Amino acid sequence: MxxxxxxxxxxxxxxxxxxxxxxxxxxxxxxxxxxxxxxxxxxxxxxxxxxxxxxxxxxxxxxxxxxxxxxxxxxxxxxxxxxxxxxxxxxGNGFDIENFRGKELLVIAGGTGLSPVKGVVDYFSSHMEETKGMTLIAGFKTPKDILFLEDFGKWKQAMEVILTVDCADDDTACQIGLVTQYIPKLKLKNKDETTAIVVGPPAMMRFTTQGLLDIGLKEENIWISHERKMCCGIGKCGHCKIDDTYVCLDGPVFPFTKGRKLLD
Missing domain, CATH: 2.40.30.10 (Translation factors)
Known part of the structure; x- marks a missing residue:
């Protein structure tokens, strides 16, 4: 049957x-x-x-x-x-660890965009010997909106972590500002070989990927995840279809070379 x-x-x-x-x-x-x-x-x-x-x-x-x-x-x-x-x-299509193994990895996430990439961060935080260095930049609206706060303590012991909020009161221990403002300050070992993952709201991903290109990262080394409502999950209902691409089947994770062309 x-x-x-x-x-x-x-x-x-x-x-x-x-x-x-x-x-x-x-x-x-x-x-x-x-x-x-x-x-x-x-x-x-x-x-x-x-x-x-x-x-x-x-x-x-x-x-x-x-x-x-x-x-x-x-x-x-x-x-x-x-x-x-x-x-x-x-x-759907997820993040393949093999695409990032043996390279310097930069992960930039906004808000709930940290959720789909958290598995990658968890993996490499326990296998840093499989990277040439790793940086996580995570941004939230306020300190009360921060997800996985306990995990940040573990991640900071393994990699460079920048935790930032858009706004905060005087007692916050976070940095303040958008994730994009930290991109020009990155000290990357080899920009030609650095891989990056960007996940978050559409506007955040647009400005972040442009910031990465501005500092010299290659398009083919950037990965994104599209946020769309997948209904059936198997490419039958067409709810998530953009042109000839079904996000539920071909994504939600895409290489930037493909994902940047997916416009409604």
Whole structure:
């Protein structure tokens, strides 16, 4: 009998990690192959489903960091450890670790854009011998909006980390400013071989990628992830289609040489 691609499977919530008032990570039971940057369709019967990026990968679970923004995600936030959600996936094209291994890596993320690339940061923070150096620049609106705060402590021990906010009160320990203003100050060993990942809101990605090109990075060494609502996840509904590209199948992770041409 053929497998029904639309049929979800039940997954137990192993842990719920609260980051902000509206952003939690749900650690879901899962056994199987998955890459950073891929996504699952998370559903609750009678409420619908929503595409959620993978923000962490373990042997027996995946992390899904969810922002409470509507009916489906609002209902998900009523679930706790020991409850279950329904998942379909993983779907899409994720970040391939091989593209960054043995090179200097620069990761620039804005807001919730840190979630889909967090798996890459986690991997190399534990395998720095596989890089020629790594820098993470992460920007949030305010200190209260920072995600994965405990992880930043671990990352800072392994790599160069710039944590910045758009605005803050006098007590903040963060730097203040947009992520783009730190690009010209980067001390990269070899710009021709440096690889970069940029994930965040469209305007942030546009100005950030231009900033990287301005300092000499090659287009083919930059990777991005498109933020779009994937409905079916398997290229059937056309909701995420741009020209002849299905973001749910060909992305959401793209080399910049391809991704920069995807304009609605």
């Amino acid at each position: 053929n497998h029904n691609e639309y049929l979800p499977f039940r997954s137990e919530i192993k842990e719920v990690i609260r980051h902000t008032d509206i952003e939690y990570t749900f650690r879901m039971a899962y056994h199987g192959d998955v890459k950073p940057g891929q996504f699952f369709e998370v559903s609750i019967p009678k409420f619908g489903e929503a595409p959620i990026s993978v923000s962490g990968i373990r042997e027996d679970s995946v992390d899904l960091t969810i922002r409470r923004v509507g009916k489906v995600t609002g209902e998900i936030f009523e679930r706790y450890q020991g409850d279950s959600l329904f998942l379909r996936g993983p779907y």
